[in-house]
Amino acid sequence: MKSYAHSTRLLVAIDCIIFGFDGEELKLLLIKRRFEPEKGKWSLMGGFVNEEEDLEVGAERILHELTGLHNIYVEQLQTFGKVDRDPVERTLSVVFFALINIHNHDEESVKSHSACWISLKQMPKLIFDHEKMVQLALERLRYKAALHPIGFELLPQQFTIPQLQKLYEAIYDLKLDRRNFSRKILSTGLLLDTGEKNANSATKKAILYRLNKEKYESNFNNFWYFMPVTT
Amino acid sequence: MKSYAHSTRLLVAIDCIIFGFDGEELKLLLIKRRFEPEKGKWSLMGGFVNEEEDLEVGAERILHELTGLHNIYVEQLQTFGKVDRDPVERTLSVVFFALINIHNHDEESVKSHSACWISLKQMPKLIFDHEKMVQLALERLRYKAALHPIGFELLPQQFTIPQLQKLYEAIYDLKLDRRNFSRKILSTGLLLDTGEKNANSATKKAILYRLNKEKYESNFNNFWYFMPVTT
């Protein structure tokens, strides 16, 4: 048997939601679409699945094409398959989201794609159902970051507790108590004191930490309770 | 423009993981595959996506075909797309999982598909990558049921607290303290006392509760902390 006697075969795309954090705001790397329809409009970075390519490999290819990076945090979000989601032809979109350090990317390839880091709070209109994808990705990020230590993927190797707090505040769009946050984070044992201190600070220099990799990996699938419960 | 000038179109299947609970064990509704390859082997219920059919609609169609039920709890899990996952031809599988009351299903259609409720602890070998799908679905169920009140989907309309506890113990494969569990569940306000008591009990009859729908819906996306933290 070489194939199933079934005719409906669909075009399959991969779209990537790329999160970054600039120290103040949560941002997305968006591109200006380079072909019709909707040419010139804001869009997620995407591409079609190749014939002999696994989905995850396709996602990495597409992410690499835009950012120049390998080995970044990627997770499959969901597949969007509404019949009319693409006006040209029915196209399934397998959506991934990625977390990267906003300062680690290839400026050239970003430029050549007319890509831009845009704050989640100033999101422009996006093509097709891409806004729904972003919405879902944000929910998933909030969900996951509240329970698993993935926030670190958005920060540099060395970071301070106040930086980490600002990140969580950006993700959840709320203010946290400095002292309680610090206590909670330190109690996880995920942070290792590097001995160094933050250089560029106008006031008291904060301690630089790095991630405790062993603890991170061994306990990744445990639940942490980073966020306060809101009932 | 009528289509994209791109040739790779893929066959897309939908596979459904159907969870049930018989009062003691967590079970899956599995079928014996009715066509080649792997004819006669255990498999998840599935089918191909129709040309003019949304993914969710396809999932409901497939679930209805096997169980005779409509309006059941369904959630998209993930899309499996390894190039060689189906030996015949590359086929994407969009996987859904469903939670149903094990006593609500059409015996006839279940029989005609040679389907069977099988305990998770006695799972047979499954075709292709279906075991991975089940594994992922179980993880997702554990994840979700710890934080959101979806367990109720597996129980009859009226249920007792000991029944609910047995359900959670089955999902997480652990023993819980009866008294602490009761206190925690009641404190959510999700349970309404029906005034009735469990009939078929050899000893003290337990209070029958039903779900507080308003609370269920309004607070569904809040986090509940049903399960103890294991750090």
Place this chain on the structure above:
DNA sequence: TCTAAATGTGTCAAAACAACACAATAATAG
């Protein structure tokens, strides 16, 4: 050297939690 802004650490009362005890109910055995 004084000020202002940010950081590190500590306190305390309230809430949540795990471990455990005891009384009430209902079928069954004697």
Place this chain on the structure above:
DNA sequence: CTATTATTGTGTTGTTTTGACACATTTAGA
């Protein structure tokens, strides 16, 4: 009819965690 046994409902207690808040320390710049 009573004792036994299994199960259910509810309470107690000491410990831990949490949220709200105070105070001292560091650094750049006035």
